[in-house]
Amino acid sequence: MIYLDHNATTPLAPAVIAAMLPVMSGVWANTSSQHGPGQEAKRRLAGARATVARLLGCKPAEVIFTSGATEANHLAVRGLLAGAPANRQRVLFGSVEHAGHLRLARALAAAGVQVDYLPVHPDGTLDLAAAQALIGPDVALVSLMAANNETGVLMPVADVAAWAHAAGAVMHVDATQFIGKQVFDFATCGADAVSLSAHKFQGPKGIGALLLRQGVPLLPQTLGSQERGRRGGTENLPGIVGLAAALEALGDITAQAKRIAALRDRLERGLQAALPDTHVWCQGAARLPGTSCLRFGQLSQEVVLQRLDRLQVAASSGAACSSGGSAPSHVLTAMGVSADEALATVRFSLGAGTTVEDVNYLLRELPPLLAPLLCEDLLSAP
Template identity: 35%
Template sequence: MEKIYLDYNASTPMAPEVVEAMKPLLDDFYGNSSALHWAGKPVKELLQKAREQVAEVIACSPREIIFTSGGSEANNLALKGFYFKNRHKGNHIITSKIEHPAIINPCKFLEQIGAKVTFVDVDRYGKVPLDEIKNAITKETILISIMHSNNETGTLQPIKEIGLIAETHGIAFHTDASQSIGKVPVNVNDLKVDMLTIAGHKLYAPKGIGALFIREGIQLEPLIHGAGHEFGLRAGTENTLLAVGLGKACEIAKQQVGNPQIKDLTDYFWSQLKDAFGDQVVLNGHPKDRLPNTLNVSFVRKIGQDLLSAIPNLAASTGSACHAGSIELSPVLKVMDILEEIGMGALRFSLGRYTTKDEIDQVVESLKRIL
């Protein structure tokens, strides 16, 4: 079997259009965007265009976009920056138990310096029940952070409904949309969010670049202090090369939303697996409310890593890890109360823009030979 990549939720290749957009900056446009002379002005224009392209994909103002080094930094800026600036109003944060470590670990850090954090549960599909959010709110609650879609199962969260709850209580609301941009519609006004995270390498842009949407009026303390770059929220000369790449990727992502090709391939993949393995293969996550490219499935009473090891040319992810002969489920599957005999055989297949039907057929045939 040829090398097949079905791990697009982990990272995407750069789109050819993104590479082409970045090429001129490798030879020219070396000036500092803050400089007022002939070398700085065109760089500032490129940076502004990139900011506009990012803003357009989520329907916000360019002034509400802050470039970061990626999704992790954007999440840290949202959580720590908001807490440090607003802790005089309260010290309580609400998030979920299935968040990415770039949310979980900053929250645990904030707990060490005085914050109180409630990690709410999810249902068996990995979705946050609205009652969990409502019941967690206290007079001290200043921030809610719930991911837009889960990176492992693809389950989409009821972000708009949570946003309405937050708005009613006067609480700021952040969502990590790293996995969602370009796959499903994301409009910050429809979703009622005050902050939103974007990660470049999840949408065919380079690694090392991301962005944070910060609604006008939301006050954050910078994590990096220095000069007044990025509207005073992130000191350091902007990386125009990578920002241009992210901008182009967002421009393409806006055009890709609604394209049924990847969802059709994902549905085809699932139907082929069901036909081949019947009740021995189980879907993890919500059957409908999930990312169109994500298929997290368990092969009952099998070990996911063993299956991947038997297909060395396949790039995919497992939902469990082996330690000294024992199986440890991923925190996400564990919180969803997936039985160990099911969860230990979990594999996450995440399809992308360059996945083909022939590749899906090859993977299914390989799994048939193994099982």
């Protein structure tokens, strides 16, 4: 099988499994226990926290381990909003945030919080003028993703953070798709809080973190003594050790990004040459190196994914959490794409395991399967 769905999740890196196994079998005591095994678990937790902090450019005390990015996003938005002054209760969300994060936005709005959305241009990039105009003195928090999971488009989080700070607001960044694929440094990224998830960069599922700048007020959403009182619950030590190991195993991110972007470009150009009806969304925008969001004429995503399945290629119709549904992608809809075109869109996301042979296989096998369908599609068009 050729796996081209790395934005949904990634396989565990061998170094991650090697780091986790001895912790699962031998370091299972509670980190809060006073006895020797508990103290050993606590030492391992501190070691993993120090590694994460070193590799992400923050202080160990700025790392709050969570069950993943969804929880980190909720903790950031609810916790920072609760910590904001009473005269600042408006929240701005990116309009193309992850589906789970937009559910939170809608839940806040339903509860009476004033929520507004930062629009995007037709090419998927953030509308900077509109964003700047929306950030006013009543804004408590701006929550914006660093990179979109469907199109791969990178968002100008440093600019938006500067405007948020100038207006007295705090800035949260969902960097779930960014970290592991692009070089990241918390100290200089401009954000006050950053969410991440290990399973997007060959770490285990069910573990992530919120990086929170020291001194930024946050009201915990799960009460308990762990994580300096900011997130209660016995820590998932094997997961945390796995997260740290996954970051360590990333190696030279710049070199890997260059390799993957070259493969992605080869795939897109090859498909466009073989099937001229291929339209790549956001092709001219700054994007994550491995993400390709495209449509073949008006061929429905079901038909294309079926053919890919026949070729033993795993791709997706968009975000994993919303694929399988028949609604057009909210990301493409926010870009002004029609429902028909959105429902014809598929996403390839390349990653560490993707090879030039994988891309060549797809370029050889897919066009002959789709070309006759595209002809039929053209003939049946009104």
